[in-house]
Each structure stands twice: as C-alpha cells, then as structure tokens.
Amino acid sequence: MPKRTTAEQVMRRKLATLTGDMNVMEAVGLLLKNKISGAPVVTEEGVLEGVLSELDCLNHVIHSVVNGVPTGLVADFMTRELITVSPDTNLLSIVQLFVTNRIRRLPGVDNQGRLLGQLSRRDAMQTLYDMMKKQEKSGASPLYLSAVYDQNEMPARLLGGQAKRSDE
Numbered sequence: 001m002p003k004r005t006t007a008e009q010v011m012r013r014k015l016a017t018l019t020g021d022m023n024v025m026e027a028v029g030l031l032l033k034n035k036i037s038g039a040p041v042v043t044e045e046g047v048l049e050g051v052l053s054e055l056d057c058l059n060h061v062i063h064s065v066v067n068g069v070p071t072g073l074v075a076d077f078m079t080r081e082l083i084t085v086s087p088d089t090n091l092l093s094i095v096q097l098f099v100t101n102r103i104r105r106l107p108g109v110d111n112q113g114r115l116l117g118q119l120s121r122r123d124a125m126q127t128l129y130d131m132m133k134k135q136e137k138s139g140a141s142p143l144y145l146s147a148v149y150d151q152n153e154m155p156a157r158l159l160g161g162q163a164k165r166s167d168e
Contacts, residue, residue, distance in 0.1 A: 007094060008087035010127050011108045011117030017042050018052055020075030027074050028057045040107050041078045046114045048107050050078035084109045087116060095124050 016034045018027050018041045031039060031054065038053035056077045063072070083097055084107045097106060098121050108116040 005091040007085045007089040011119045013117040022074045048115045050080045052078045
C-alpha cells in the first residue's frame, strides 16, 4: 500500500505572519504587498492566536468608516475560532475540512499550538492534481485513495456533497 499523504508533506512553512499588537493598517499593507488573502497571527513563542483575513480587514474598514476610528490592532479584528490540522492529518481529511467548512486556509499546529505551517485550498488541489497526473502517466487508473488516506483514519465520508460521519 502506498504511503499516505499528510499535512506535513503539503503545508507551506515560509509564511508571512502577524502579531496581535500590530497595527491593522500595517497588516493590511503586508497582505497586499505579499498578494495573500490572510495571514496567521502568532505570539512571540509562535503559538497561533488567530488569522487575519481579507474579510476581517474589510470589517475593519467598515468599522472605521461608521465609527470614525482610523486604526486598531490586529487582535481587535482577527478571527480567533479556527480549524487547525496536525502534521499527520491525511490529505482527504484536509480536503473534507475545506469542502464542509468553506474555509480558504488551514493552519498546521503542533501539540502546544505552535504554528508549523499552513495549507491552502490551492495547495490541496495542486497535490491531488499532481497525484492524478502521476497515476495517469504510470498507466495506473484511477487514483487509488489509499495514497491519500488510510481507510481506518478517515473521520467522515462525503456523500452527495454533505459530510457524514463514517460511524453513523
């Protein structure tokens, strides 16, 4: 059986990160400069506190216009409730999280909550595409899902676009 693909193999490790005490307009400039749609917010120790997304930034702009407040801190606008993955989360579970939660990025964290990297929907799609192309070139078809996940570890199955627990 092929080795399964995990978050650790797919996640990007070189990330633009923010801190909660950073001025939000400075953070917006960093997102725009790097042409990214959001960035993790971490402590000095590298512990993930949240994510500042384009949507969070737009909320800041609306807040500023309505209340006449010109600036604020990243911590005031970031999203704190996050879905994260561990390094050993399998690729199919990652894809399922993207599909069922309609999120753009998944931070990868260790057991202490320290940021290890981040996966985007595009990263997952590129990995699956590369795997399918490799299978196609080798003459093996279709892509064997055992290369993506271990059946015993899959938390849920996708049925008709809806997530269902495998034990239901």
